Amino acid sequence: MDTKYNPKAVEDKLYAQSLEKGYFSPKVDQSKKPYTIMMPPPNITSRLHMGHAFEGTIIDVLTRFKRMQGYNALLMPGTDHAAIATEVKIVEDMAKDGVKKSDLGRDGFMERAWQWNDKYGNEIIEQIKKMGISADWNRARFTMDEGCSKAVVEVFVRLYEKGLIYRGERLVNWCTKCNTSISDAEVEHEDKQGGFWHFKYPIKGMDGEYATFATTRPETMLGDVAIAVHPDDERYKHLVGKLAIMPILDREIPIVADRYVKMDFGTGMVKITPAHDFNDFELGARHNLPKINIMNDDATINESGGAYQGLDRYEARKKIVDEMDGLGLFIKKEDITHSVGTHDRCKDVVEPLNKLQWFVKMESLAAPALKAYQDGNLNIVPPRFGKVYTHWLEDIKDWCVSRQLWWGHRIPAYHCGCCEHITVAKEPPAACPKCQSTNLKQDEDNLDTWFSSALWPFSTLGWPGEDSEDLKYFYPTDVLCCGYEILFFWVIRMVFSGQEFMGELPFKDVLIHGMMRDEQGRKMSKSLGNGIDPLDIVEQYGADALRFYLSTGNSMGNDLRFYIDKVEAARNFLNKIWNASRFIAMNVGEGDIPTLDNVMDSLTTADRWIISKCNATIAEVTQNLDNYDLGLAAQKINDFAWDELCDWYIEMVKSRLYNADDPTRPAAIATLCHVLEATLKLLHPFSPFITDEIFQSFGFGESVVVASWPIASDALNFAKEEQDVEQIKEAIKAIRNLRSEMNIPPSRKAAVYVVASNQAVRGVFEAGSGHIVALASASEVIVQDNKTGIDDNAVSLVVASAEIFMPLADLVDFDKERERLTKEIKKLEDEVARVASKLANQGFLSKAKPELIEEERAKEAKYKEMLALARGQLASL
């Protein structure tokens, strides 16, 4: 074994081995309990980023943990076609070659898109493998593969037949850049600088009277069909029912009264453009106003715009202001910041347009999804995200699922060229069921990418295939893990889809993680160029180090800043494990690993102490993982392995190992192996490769991947030994501290006298004297019940129940000693005072738990004794 752990030498080898052995590919087995996690399928838009590594680590830690616990664990991988996101990328890519979508046609475009998928889909899979994710690649799926596509069609048809899908003309969010409708969830509201233009329209037959109003989008004036005021507004009551004149198009529009208008905002008059504003749309419907659409799909003004036809929306905006100004009807422009809807993919300003689109009726689907959470059947971690979940469902609107795209699932609706009847069916019908015409054409629109994602927990397991063993066995899944940003895009839709089609929630727990950010807390993004490729980190530090880092130092649901220093710290920790293992391996020698059972009788206090500590760590880590506290679990493993095992136990045990004749040597080796094996197992979910490499090289078993998770045992709890060793540790630390403060070189050894009146305490120190010699630069340790034979000028210090003296008179600076002891006494006095005041408090005595009071009493006694000893020492100086 090399002094440095080299990830490159083992990672690929071990991953291949696990695949070959089929560890990640569970078979349906009724004798074992399944544990299932659906991996959120990454978009095939590009390579993976750090967020994927973060999420992948979390779900893999859970999967490996459960697998070791004996569950039949399935981590189901896959990729997402990501309809619009990918199509945008492909169009950009084609533009480099000077090719446009229209050049290729639908079929040609699809061909190119599939090539894209081959390239990036496979690249992503390779990246996930490099991270050590224990996914079952035999079951890997793609949202547009045959099975998933079949599920999509099935769901669409069933919802349609149930009346939950309809086609209707509505205002939808239209992205003029991507040339498609998008759902509400895809609209981002962004505060932008903009103008707020004030105008007035003349009123017919009332010279000198005007309807004054303001707008942030003057171009929509071309579609104005009314002016609205509040019915109670005294200022305008006389105008209701009159006609205002939209001068540019010379259109007469009514002045209507509606409670939607806020009297105290602006002038209290609102222009109404039902075809281009969601509120106006509703108001228009209430007043039977016409909808005048003035915009083409590409954001140019259409024929309804008169002279403005053909102009871009912003150009038209400018010219309309000019024209109004020329007419003397423009009042002023204010600069304001206001919220503007933009498309989350391309950031272009979204236009509300009146369109014929397909919608999913949400009301009856949302209700059970909400109820499941309220009834406690769906557990969201951390719980605060439950509010986001309920809020979204309570406020849900119908879901616009049609997209004017090519890449994705085409809507299974067929239009009759003869009678215009629409047939929704799983297979293209041979003829129109209404007029028997064979002139049928499939709907041009595609489905929202989330339509297929919503089915992921069951479409991937074989649904709608009725006899799918996988589906019966692995559904419902156990936990769904994703970032908070897709809680409503994805989680909610999976929940109601699972309920609707499987009759059962798709998962019990929802685990929400935060986002990866850069060192400055900024979002990692392409445009900022601050993204970090996880594979670069893997290349440099190994997958284990990256994974360990991603698991620690942050709690679930919080964002995580990427610090390379922390990856390095994780790498150092793993290197420490490596070297500790190397040390143990050097001492084990040839032959079988000794087991604890054979040496139980010869275990020393130190052995029992570390075994007991290990036992406690097992219990805590298991508990933490059960609670999804990965960070705490990883921290506990780190603390145990590094502090207790490496810095203390291994140091304590060296003398026994170096002495071949020591009768307790086998016990030490067995203890080391026992503790190492447990540590490797605990660490394995976080850092799978290094643990497996060591595990196998020790011959602990075939592979830690399929080893059994350690179980804490009452028989291995040794409270007495824990206490004893802690006492020795305390003494060693005190001596080291003293030596360091006095600048005593390590080469200068000193005898250590331990004076304790209590016989049991003397016993502890006698037993631990070897450790004091080895770890506190002592030449010898003499334990006695009085100060006989100790130089009056010896350096002294106080620990619990004992005094320690070291004859180092020649090195002692008495002034400094006095100062040190005075400080020590002050500290002890404070402690005594604090405890005493607590114990004098009647409230505390009557209300605190008895064991706590007992603890405080013990402390009081301890500190009082130490204080007395320290005072004595100061006096004798």
Added chain:
RNA sequence: GGACAAUUAGCUCAGCUGGUAGAGCACAUCCUUGACGUGGAUGGGGUCAGGGGUUCAAGUCCCUUAUUGUCCACCA
């Protein structure tokens, strides 16, 4: 305009059901001891954002203020 977080050592963050503040990095001093300098030892450094309240006891629960961030929301 709502909702939710965050505010703890110089930096980045832990701190579970309330019971004497922790880690990593950074810093200072020391250590070429036979696993590891990607190491070891020791140390300095926090009135846990401010103010109230509940409690015998609050970083931990409640209210409030401030700052920062995120999400949601139709204010023309």
